[in-house]
Amino acid sequence: MMKKFAMIGAAGYIAPRHMKAIKETGNILVAALDKNDSVGIIDSHFPNADFFVEYERFDRHIDLLKRKGTQIDYVSIATPNYLHDSHIRFALRHGAHAICEKPLVLNPHNIDALKIVQDETGKQVYNILQLRLHPSIISLKELVANEVAKNPNKIFEVDLTYLTSRGHWYFTSWKGNDNKSGGIATNIGVHFYDMLGWVFGKLKKNETHLSQADTSAGYLEFEHAKVRWFLSVNYEYIPNNVKSLGQRTFRSITVDGREIEFSGGFTDLHTESYKHILAGKGFGLEEARNSIEIVSEIRNQEIVKNESDIHPFVNKVI
Template sequence: MKRFALIGAAGFVAERHIRAIKETGNELVCAMDTFDVMGRMDSYFPEAEFVTSEEELVEFLQSAKEKGESVDYISICSPNYLHIKHIELALKNGCDVICEKPLVIDSEDLDKIKEWEAESRKKVNTVLQLRYHPTILKLKNEIEQSDKDFFDIDLKYITSRGKWYFKSWKGDVTKSGGIATNIGIHFFDMLTWIFGEVQQNNVSVYEATKSSGELILEKAKVNWFLSLDSNDLPEVATKAGKRTFRSIKVDGKEIEFSDGFTDLHTVTYQQILAGNGFGVVDAGESIRLTELRNFNPLAH
């Protein structure tokens, strides 16, 4: 049984991590968040310590180490811009890391993490759960076995957000990385994993609520569109009362993977605990790709 601490326990994605810790038979011994209404903890680890500052968390980690009860892993679910700071905190306190995507906002920070890993002899793992999705694994296998050398991809992802979004850190490009980082990084990672490294990245639209462009990979041309605006939802989604629409077509054929999209964190934890986690190098290509905000004045 491994002992976990978790940073960002009140966030939307944190419950998936807490559940994964529980379902893999491990223990969450301490959770940290500046937001202190944390009733969700009672359903999973009611005995876990709870702190509201990084200073208190470090004190807990040091005290646990002195008692011979060191924390093995720190799971990071904090806002995107804080990931680099919390990764450093974890490694300097002798813990391995499981960090939500994006691992960092700026690719230049990846080299820092490699240095910290070498110094601490600990590993930083990131969550790239689409790589475990059965449909995506099947697609990767089909592409590898295909006689074709090049494919046409159409990606559309529309996930409606309310007015709260733009008053939160998510709506601040300096804190979230912008729309491509916030909602696109899953798909960009999956596409570069299957179809190879980026050759060209042509952005046609980059606004606060939507972005689109053409991406040339080693084995594919990708036309992509991302949106937070419900007005962009197709009729098939609105008629069904849905506020999210995902579509990936490969040479005109729809790849259906809506089911199971949110249920892969436990598999991710199982793989990491078995020594098969995805790390800094794996995360790099999609992080560099989402830096397209830096090449467009509209991104700011």
């Protein structure tokens, strides 16, 4: 049966992937909200969707639909990070399930509070943790599980490097405000931390070696992996051979020196996420908790000087 969706954050960068996912899973977007009105992309997917720029009118519209017999089944949330908690609550209190972009929330205590509302309403909160559905990451998880079965004490050596260049606009927008985005590690790293915990087990150690407006780096130790990580939106840190190809993004994960190829396939992962959610297999509050705990610690802990576990790219910065 076709499900009815509403969306909050229809003008954002990631919103078209949610619209595409709703359409490709055979469902319909009934109403959308964004304070910015550059939302012509809606015409490519759901030209008959009602659109609002004021939260109050959107709230009233959803309530009126319900009273007239049109219940919204899901609310897709693609708003700035610090608003996720509020918009998830909106969905639940209107009798809809919530599908929220990463990070689900900024702090672990927000998960505890949402669980109370979830239990009160009987509706579910789902987080887009798309790397868990990437074929290369699924294969990696299987490889790790097989190795650990043979050697329960196996520890993998992992380097995570993610550079995604952003212009001056980034620091003027909400993404450049740590109180709204959670900072670099939260904004562009949270789904990587989720993936690492999913593959390598329980977190044992968390150190931050570098924390700047455009760059963050550190060390994570999981049950079966030691991870050096480096994240940045600064183009200058991208390797020269990548720059020479005209590319502005560099994404690399090595496991025991072997590169894990996962550069492709990202554009379809939202549709796969929606398929899982609609089949009752989505990732809920507890699945999101580990990554939220990691980024919260990174954001709030002191910088550690640790030369032995430092990511080699840190030398580009200091």
